[in-house]
Amino acid sequence: MxxxxxxxxxxxxxxxxxxxxxxxxxxxxxxxxxxxxxxxxxxxxxxxxRIEAITPATGAAETPRRIDAEQLMADLHWLADAERAGRAPGTDGSRQAREYIIERFAALGLAPAGSDGYEHSFSSERVESGVNVLGSIIGQDPSLRTIVVTAHYDHLGVRGDDIYYGSDDNASGTAALLAYAEYFTVNQPQHTLLFAALDGEEQGLAGAYALFKSGHLNPNDIAFNVNVDMLSRDTDQLLYAVGTYHHPWLAPLVRRVQQESGARIVMAHDRPKWRAGNTMDWTMSSDHGAFHVEGIPFMYFGVADHPDYHSPRDTSDKADEEFFRITTETALSFTKLIDQVLSEKRAR
Ligand SMILES: [Zn+2]
Missing domain, CATH: 1.20.5 (Single alpha-helices involved in coiled-coils or other helix-helix interfaces)
Structure with missing residues (x-):
C-alpha cells in the first residue's frame, strides 16, 4: 500500500x-x-x-435546378461589364449596379428595407459615400427573427488604366442574391429574409458594419447570416463552407447540403492561428465578419483565391457556368435548410 x-x-x-x-x-x-x-x-x-481528409473526392451526381441559370449568367455579365467600371463606392458604375439591383427587388415585390426605400446610405472612415441595398420577403412565421442573406456588390473600381471588373468578386454573389430573392418570392420562407447587397466590402466590410453602427439593424432581431462572396470558378470544383468551427452545430447541415451538391464542399478557413497555423482564417474576410462580431451565427460560402483574385483579370468570361450554377444552388440549399431547422428549433 x-x-x-x-x-x-x-x-x-x-x-x-x-x-x-x-x-x-x-x-x-x-x-x-x-x-x-x-x-x-x-x-x-x-x-x-485535416482538410485533405474531409475533402470529398467528388460532389453529388445531381444538383437541384431551382434557379434560372441563364438569368444568373446574364446578371453576372451585366454587373461585371466594363460600363460598371468595377463598381467602386461612390462611382457612376456603383450607382448603375445599385439601380439594377433595386429594379429587380422592386419587380419581384420585395419590401423596401433600407432607410430610404431600398437604400441605406452610410459613410465611414474609408468610404465617403456608400449605399447598401436592402429588400425583404416576409416569412410565414412572424414570431421568428430575421435571416439576413448578404453579398457585396462593390469592387475595386479603376486603378491607373485598369478596370478591376470584380466578376467572381463579387458580381457572382450579387447575381446569386438576386436568384435567391426570386426563388423565395415564389417559395415563402418561414423566417423573414432580408436580402442585403452591400457596399464598401473591399474597404474593410464598411457597408456591413454600417448596418449595425447606424442602428439600422439590431443584432437581437437577427437569427442568422448567410453570406456569399466569390462563387463562380474553381479549378478543383471546391466550395468552402466557413463557420462550422465557430458553430459546430452547422456541420451536420453542411453535410446534408453536400448530398445534393455537385461541388466538393470543404468546411475550413475558420480556425485561428493556434489551431491552423498559417492556413488562412476567413472569419473576418467578408461581410459575415460584421455579423460574427455582433454574436450572430453565420455561414459563408466562397471559393479559394485564384490567380485573378483582386486583379483586372477577374472578368465574367472566366466564370465556370456549370460550377457557378451548382454553387449558387448549394448556398440556396443551405439557406432553405437553416430556415427550416431554426423554425423547428423554435417550435420545440
Ligand atoms: Zn469579395
Missing part, C-alpha cells in the same frame, strides 16, 4: 517536472522566431492533412 503510494508520488513529481520543462520549451519556441515558425509549420501541415 505505502509502496504504491511512494511509486505514485514519484510519478507525480516526475510529471510535474516534465510539465515544467514542457512549458519552458514552449515559451522558448514562442519567443524564438525560428522556433515559432517551426511550430506554425507543424500546425499548418496538420490543418492541411
Amino acid at each position: 505505502s509502496a504504491t503510494n511512494t511509486e505514485k508520488h514519484k510519478q507525480q513529481s516526475w510529471l510535474r517536472r516534465y510539465w515544467l520543462v514542457g512549458l519552458l520549451v514552449l515559451l522558448v519556441l514562442l519567443a524564438w522566431w525560428p522556433g515559432r515558425s517551426i511550430l506554425l509549420n507543424v500546425l499548418t501541415e496538420r490543418e492541411a492533412t
Whole structure:
C-alpha cells in the first residue's frame, strides 16, 4: 500500500517536472522566431492533412435546378461589364449596379428595407459615400427573427488604366442574391429574409458594419447570416463552407447540403492561428465578419483565391457556368435548410 503510494508520488513529481520543462520549451519556441515558425509549420501541415481528409473526392451526381441559370449568367455579365467600371463606392458604375439591383427587388415585390426605400446610405472612415441595398420577403412565421442573406456588390473600381471588373468578386454573389430573392418570392420562407447587397466590402466590410453602427439593424432581431462572396470558378470544383468551427452545430447541415451538391464542399478557413497555423482564417474576410462580431451565427460560402483574385483579370468570361450554377444552388440549399431547422428549433 505505502509502496504504491511512494511509486505514485514519484510519478507525480516526475510529471510535474516534465510539465515544467514542457512549458519552458514552449515559451522558448514562442519567443524564438525560428522556433515559432517551426511550430506554425507543424500546425499548418496538420490543418492541411485535416482538410485533405474531409475533402470529398467528388460532389453529388445531381444538383437541384431551382434557379434560372441563364438569368444568373446574364446578371453576372451585366454587373461585371466594363460600363460598371468595377463598381467602386461612390462611382457612376456603383450607382448603375445599385439601380439594377433595386429594379429587380422592386419587380419581384420585395419590401423596401433600407432607410430610404431600398437604400441605406452610410459613410465611414474609408468610404465617403456608400449605399447598401436592402429588400425583404416576409416569412410565414412572424414570431421568428430575421435571416439576413448578404453579398457585396462593390469592387475595386479603376486603378491607373485598369478596370478591376470584380466578376467572381463579387458580381457572382450579387447575381446569386438576386436568384435567391426570386426563388423565395415564389417559395415563402418561414423566417423573414432580408436580402442585403452591400457596399464598401473591399474597404474593410464598411457597408456591413454600417448596418449595425447606424442602428439600422439590431443584432437581437437577427437569427442568422448567410453570406456569399466569390462563387463562380474553381479549378478543383471546391466550395468552402466557413463557420462550422465557430458553430459546430452547422456541420451536420453542411453535410446534408453536400448530398445534393455537385461541388466538393470543404468546411475550413475558420480556425485561428493556434489551431491552423498559417492556413488562412476567413472569419473576418467578408461581410459575415460584421455579423460574427455582433454574436450572430453565420455561414459563408466562397471559393479559394485564384490567380485573378483582386486583379483586372477577374472578368465574367472566366466564370465556370456549370460550377457557378451548382454553387449558387448549394448556398440556396443551405439557406432553405437553416430556415427550416431554426423554425423547428423554435417550435420545440
Ligand atoms: Zn469579395
